[in-house]
Amino acid sequence: MALSPEQIAQLQDNGFVIFRGFMEATFLSELQTATERQFELEGDTAGAEFKQEDGCRRLANLIDKGELFQQVVVERRVLDAIGFVLGEEFKLSSLNARSVDPGADVTQPLHADMAAIADERGYWVCNVIWMLDDFTPDNGAPRIVPGSHKFRKLPDPNAAPPDEVLVTGQAGDIAVMNAHAWHGGMPNRTDKPRTALHAFYARNDKPQQQYQKQMLRA
Numbered sequence: 001m002a003l004s005p006e007q008i009a010q011l012q013d014n015g016f017v018i019f020r021g022f023m024e025a026t027f028l029s030e031l032q033t034a035t036e037r038q039f040e041l042e043g044d045t046a047g048a049e050f051k052q053e054d055g056c057r058r059l060a061n062l063i064d065k066g067e068l069f070q071q072v073v074v075e076r077r078v079l080d081a082i083g084f085v086l087g088e089e090f091k092l093s094s095l096n097a098r099s100v101d102p103g104a105d106v107t108q109p110l111h112a113d114m115a116a117i118a119d120e121r122g123y124w125v126c127n128v129i130w131m132l133d134d135f136t137p138d139n140g141a142p143r144i145v146p147g148s149h150k151f152r153k154l155p156d157p158n159a160a161p162p163d164e165v166l167v168t169g170q171a172g173d174i175a176v177m178n179a180h181a182w183h184g185g186m187p188n189r190t191d192k193p194r195t196a197l198h199a200f201y202a203r204n205d206k207p208q209q210q211y212q213k214q215m216l217r218a
Contacts, residue, residue: 003084011084015149015181016167019081023130023172027071032132032171034068035059035097035195050096050209055104056185059097062197069095073199078128081176082201085126090201093125093208099195100140100188108184110145110155110164113200114209116180118152124203125179132195134170140188141166149180 003011010017023031038059039046047058062069073092082090100106116125135141143164148155155162166186167175177183179200188194202208 003081008084011081011176011178014144014146016144016146016175016177017081018167018169018173018175020169020173022077022174025172028132028172030068031072031130031197032195034066035132035197038062038065038097039099047096050094053098053106055101055106055188057097057099057101057193060094062095062097063092069197072130072197078174078176078199082126082128085123085176085178086201086203087122089204090126091204091208093200093202094198095200096198097195098185098198099193100185102188102191102193104140105187105189107186108142109157110143110161110182110184112149112154112182113179114202114207115154117154118149118180121203121205123149123178123180124206126201127177127179128199128201129167129175129177130197130199131169131171131173131175132197133193135166135168135173135194135196136190137166137168138188139190139192139194140186141168141194142183142185143167144177144181144183146181148182149178151182155182
């Protein structure tokens with residue numbers, strides 16, 4: 001993906017950028033259908049390979065659950081954006097789904113994924129949120145603290161909440177996020193679930209969340 005100067009500035013300064021209308025309508029519909037079908041197939045065990053979460057449905061290891069999901073993690077335009085954050089050598093760490101239940105009054109604590117702090121080589125985790133539903137202020141759109149990826153520390157749960165913004169968008173958008181940035185899910189105050197895929201990447205020299213059959217290297 002040829003990042004525009006504005007997109008580069010957003011990644012560098014804020015720690016995230018949203019690509020509007022990234023998914024074509026047919027591909028979006030296919031992903032929505034495949035994800036819901038997978039929830040139905042796995043039932044109460046959905047997400048058990050990774051973790052369960054109150055107020056949410058989870059799916060894990062989607063890379064091993066269909067060619068359609070594999071297309072998500074090898075999208076060249078996305079990999080170019082990941083490479084901008086992590087450098088040339090990175091791998092797929094996990095491909096999961098997170099669906100916030102209707103009426104779920106659950107707020108995730110601010111966190112950095114994998115409790116990651118940038119090291120002497122720089123950043124080493126990056127997340128791509130594939131929005132299968134609209135992300136609104138009312139249905140659990142995640143919050144993020146702009147610029148917190150540069151703090152080189154984890155959030156203090158006892159400190160006053162820093163300035164934060166919501167990552168909102170429409171179904172078909174994607175958000176590329178430097179996962180060192182402090183972020184967390186919000187409550188869903190609507191009567192419908194809010195579903196997304198999370199494609200998580202790590203620098204090659206770092207551990208991954210789940211050991212996949214299909215590996216990806218830049």
